[in-house]
Every structure is written in C-alpha cells, then in structure tokens.
Amino acid sequence: MTAAIPLPAPVLLQVANSDQVFPVRRVYCVGRNYAAHAIEMGHDPTREPPFFFQKNPDNLRQAAEFPYPPLSADVHHEVELVVALKQGGDTIDAGDALDCVYGYAVGIDFTRRDLQAEAKAAGKPWAAAKAFEHSAPVSGIVPAQAIGHPENGNIWLKINGETKQQGDLNQMIWKVPEIIAELSKLFTLAAGDVILTGTPSGVGPVSRGDVVSCGIDGVETLTFTVV
Numbered sequence: 198m199t200a201a202i203p204l205p206a207p208v209l210l211q212v213a214n215s216d217q218v219f220p221v222r223r224v225y226c227v228g229r230n231y232a233a234h235a236i237e238m239g240h241d242p243t244r245e246p247p248f249f250f251q252k253n254p255d256n257l258r259q260a261a262e263f264p265y266p267p268l269s270a271d272v273h274h275e276v277e278l279v280v281a282l283k284q285g286g287d288t289i290d291a292g293d294a295l296d297c298v299y300g301y302a303v304g305i306d307f308t309r310r311d312l313q314a315e316a317k318a319a320g321k322p323w324a325a326a327k328a329f330e331h332s333a334p335v336s337g338i339v340p341a342q343a344i345g346h347p348e349n350g351n352i353w354l355k356i357n358g359e360t361k362q363q364g365d366l367n368q369m370i371w372k373v374p375e376i377i378a379e380l381s382k383l384f385t386l387a388a389g390d391v392i393l394t395g396t397p398s399g400v401g402p403v404s405r406g407d408v409v410s411c412g413i414d415g416v417e418t419l420t421f422t423v424v
Contacts, residue, residue, distance in 0.1 A: 202371065209256040210281070210391075212300070213337030213417060219281055219299065221254040222389030224333065225380055226277075226306055230370050230395025247371045247379050250327060252306070257391065258331045264407070265405050266329050269309035275396035276354040276362050276411040278347070279304040280373055281338050285386025294377035295346050297386065303413045304335035307394050310402075333393070336417035338356055345422075347415055352397060354411040364397025366413065371395075378393045 209218035228248045265272060283299035306327070313326035347366055354362040371379065376394055380386060403409060403423045412418035 199260055203413050208257060209310040210257060210335060211259055211301075211337045213339045214304075220389050221257060221336050221391055222387055223384075224252040224254055224391045224393070225372065225384070226250050226252060226393040227360065227376055227395045231364060231368050231397045232370060240259075243351045247376065249380060249383065250323060252328045252393075254391075256328055256332045257304075258334045259337070260331075260334070262308070263334055263409070263421050264331055265403075266307075266309060266332070268313055268325075268327060268346050271309070271311040272403055273308045273310045273400045274354055274356070274361070274409060274411075275308060275400050276352060276395040277304055277306055277396050278302075278352065278366060278369075278413055278416070279335055279338075280377075280392040280394060282377075282392070282404040284388060285381065285390060287381055288382040289378050289386065290364065291374040292376040294374035295341075297377060298341050298346065298373070299388075300338040301344065301347060301413075301416050302336045303417050303419050304374065304393055305334055305354070305409070305411060305419075306396065307332045307334070307403075308400075319372055323402075334421055336419040339417055344415060347413070348372070350416065351414040352412075352416040353411065354399070356403065356407050356409055358408075361401055362397050362399035362411075368397065369395060370389070390398050391418075411414050
C-alpha cells in the first residue's frame with residue numbers, strides 16, 4: 198500500500214537538554230482554569246466541570262519568532278503549563294494520572310481575541326481564534342523524571358521586560374491529575390498527546406516587535422520576538 202499524496206511531516210518537539218524529540222499526536226487546552234483569569238474574562242470561577250478545546254499539532258512552535266497572524270488586530274498572550282503524555286487510556290483515575298506524564302514545558306496559547314469575541318457573540322466555534330498557524334509557542338519538554346511533577350511554582354510572562362502575567366501553579370482550579378482524568382472521560386488519550394492547562398490573569402495583546410519571555414520556575418523558560 199502506498200500513500201496517494203506525500204505523507205505530512207511529523208510534529209516533533211525538542212526534549213530539553215537532549216538530542217531526543219517528542220512526537221505530538223493531539224493538542225488539548227483547558228479553558229479558564231485559574232480563578233482570577235476566569236473573573237477577568239467575565240465568568241464565575243466556581244469549580245464547575247472543566248471545559249476543553251483543541252489546537253492542531255502543527256500549531257506548536259519552537260522558534261525564535263512568532264508571526265503575527267492575519268485577519269486580527271487583537272492577539273492575546275496566555276502563558277500556560279504544558280503537559281506531555283507518554284501513555285493514555287479511557288476513564289483514567291486521577292490517582293493514576295501522573296503515570297501517564299512524560300514531561301512538562303511552558304507554552305503560550307495565543308488567541309485572536311477579536312475573532313473569539315465575534316464567535317462567542319454568534320454562538321459559533323472558536324477554531325479560527327485558537328487553532329491558527331504558530332499559535333502555540335512552546336519550550337523544550339523537560340522529563341518528569343528530571344523535575345518530578347510540579348504542583349507549585351511561579352508562572353510568568355513579560356513583554357519587553359515588563360511583567361504582564363504572574364501566578365502560581367497551585368492556583369489552578371483543576372490540577373494536572375484531575376485534568377487528565379476528566380479529559381480521558383471525553384477522549385481516548387495516548388502517547389504523544391499534549392495538554393495546555395490554563396492561564397493566570399493578566400492576558401493582553403502583543404504587537405509586532407515585542408520581545409516576549411515567559412517561564413515556570415523549576416520547569417523551563419521561553420523567549421521569542423513577535424514579527
């Protein structure tokens with residue numbers, strides 16, 4: 198059996214301080230998982246069941262530049278803890294969920310906020326606002342065997358040296374094991390899946406020429422320029 202068209206290139210993320218790469222299968226994102234961010238977006242931060250949306254694997258980007266996307270004049274940064282899975286399954290128990298984790302990274306869920314607002318107002322999906330090209334810059338993945346499973350840690354983002362977002366991983370409404378457990382009720386998780394776990398408050402716009410730096414203490418940092 199032969200392919201009718203050329204096979205798409207696999208999406209491979211660099212493992213930090215290594216010559217290994219992590220092949221990506223799917224990308225899931227958790228919405229409004231920090232109370233302060235839920236409030237700033239006009240929502241009640243009570244602990245309702247989490248909701249999820251997706252980006253495309255090739256939206257992930259490890260590069261020194263972020264190309265500002267077309268059809269938008271209001272692109273917002275959302276710094277997040279990224280979880281990379283080495284195994285999965287259905288209806289995973291939260292007590293077993295961390296066994297599925299290969300490692301962690303810091304990443305950004307860039308959002309075309311103007312397109313998202315239009316979609317919300319019309320009751321339409323967010324795909325064009327979230328799953329556009331290069332919309333998820335991500336650092337190298339740090340294996341959990343090297344750093345453990347972070348439950349606390351300063352998560353931050355700066356633009357041109359000025360702090361815009363700052364929080365702590367312990368402020369997540371749904372913790373990593375719970376996210377994996379809840380997600381596995383809806384989808385069959387597998388090795389290569391990547392989860393963006395939500396953002397603290399302070400989201401806001403970026404402009405061409407901005408230098409964006411972000412990080413999670415004890416995990417990784419990431420710096421790039423908006424072009």
